[in-house]
Amino acid sequence: MTKTYYEQVQAAVAYIQTQVTTTPTIGLVLGSGLGSLADQIEDKIVLPYETIPYFPQSSVVGHAGNLVIGQLEGKTVIALQGRVHFYEGISMQTATFSIRVMQLLGVKQLIVTNAAGGVNTTFEPGTLMIIEDHINLMGTSPLIGENIAEFGTRFPDMTYAYTPKLRELAKTVAAKLAVPVREGVYVGFTGPAYETPAEVRYARIIGGDAAGMSTVPEVIVASHAQMEVVGISCITNMAAGVMNQPLDHSEVMDVANRVHHQFVQLVKGLIAQM
Numbered sequence: 001m002t003k004t005y006y007e008q009v010q011a012a013v014a015y016i017q018t019q020v021t022t023t024p025t026i027g028l029v030l031g032s033g034l035g036s037l038a039d040q041i042e043d044k045i046v047l048p049y050e051t052i053p054y055f056p057q058s059s060v061v062g063h064a065g066n067l068v069i070g071q072l073e074g075k076t077v078i079a080l081q082g083r084v085h086f087y088e089g090i091s092m093q094t095a096t097f098s099i100r101v102m103q104l105l106g107v108k109q110l111i112v113t114n115a116a117g118g119v120n121t122t123f124e125p126g127t128l129m130i131i132e133d134h135i136n137l138m139g140t141s142p143l144i145g146e147n148i149a150e151f152g153t154r155f156p157d158m159t160y161a162y163t164p165k166l167r168e169l170a171k172t173v174a175a176k177l178a179v180p181v182r183e184g185v186y187v188g189f190t191g192p193a194y195e196t197p198a199e200v201r202y203a204r205i206i207g208g209d210a211a212g213m214s215t216v217p218e219v220i221v222a223s224h225a226q227m228e229v230v231g232i233s234c235i236t237n238m239a240a241g242v243m244n245q246p247l248d249h250s251e252v253m254d255v256a257n258r259v260h261h262q263f264v265q266l267v268k269g270l271i272a273q274m
């Protein structure tokens with residue numbers, strides 16, 4: 001008999017629990033260029049995605065595929081070193097399988113990071129943006145389909161999806177570390193093509209500050225799971241049409257690497273205070 005989605009998540013969780021004795025309370029989704037933060041986790045167990053039952057694997061360059069559980073800043077964390085994206089041709093449920101695994105493992109707080117294009121013209125490549133809210137332009141949701149009551153309620157509230165107290169904490173930590181941050185609204189597109197200049201103008205008109213291809217499904221699921229969430233985008237490039245030049249993935253990776261240190265400091269500082 002093929003397992004239901006819920007049973008698949010349970011199977012992954014059961015396997016992970018055979019590998020670790022600690023209970024992580026903070027989840028980390030490490031986006032493009034931030035994956036190396038997982039290397040700083042101490043007393044860690046590294047589980048390659050392919051060793052975990054039913055765990056989806058990423059095919060994108062720059063996204064390693066490891067679940068890393070251990071200690072960071074005195075907290076027990078579980079990090080996704082590399083994430084899978086909807087544009088890889090998987091379902092929204094598969095794209096958020098890892099968040100469900102975290103939920104059943106007992107994770108209560110989630111830090112999501114990503115690389116994004118700057119829609120707000122006052123941003124520049126290298127800007128770190130604390131996500132204030134999101135707009136889902138992916139045309140679908142990971143919660144579509146029968147509601148799995150064990151996971152959450154049919155109509156979850158998204159008013160505080162990006163937990164106000166964690167956003168404030170992120171700003172306070174950034175100020176203490178003298179890491180410049182902005183705040184803004186993340187607009188989620190499916191990708192994998194970058195947005196057109198017209199789509200970027202549209203994103204700006206509707207209140208967006210950054211455009212990206214991830215995060216929205218994960219945060220919807222985290223809200224459903226009643227996790228507290230804090231999201232940080234690294235603006236790796238100005239979105240299409242903002243500057244008069246084409247975009248490419250290598251620029252995204254270069255800028256992500258350039259601000260990597262500040263990004264890591266901010267996330268670690270945040271974990272220490274959570």
Ligand code: HPA
Nearest residue numbers: 115116117211212213239
């Ligand atoms: N658009 C969407 N996703 C991105 C971008 C962008 O300009 N840069 C990095 N991820």
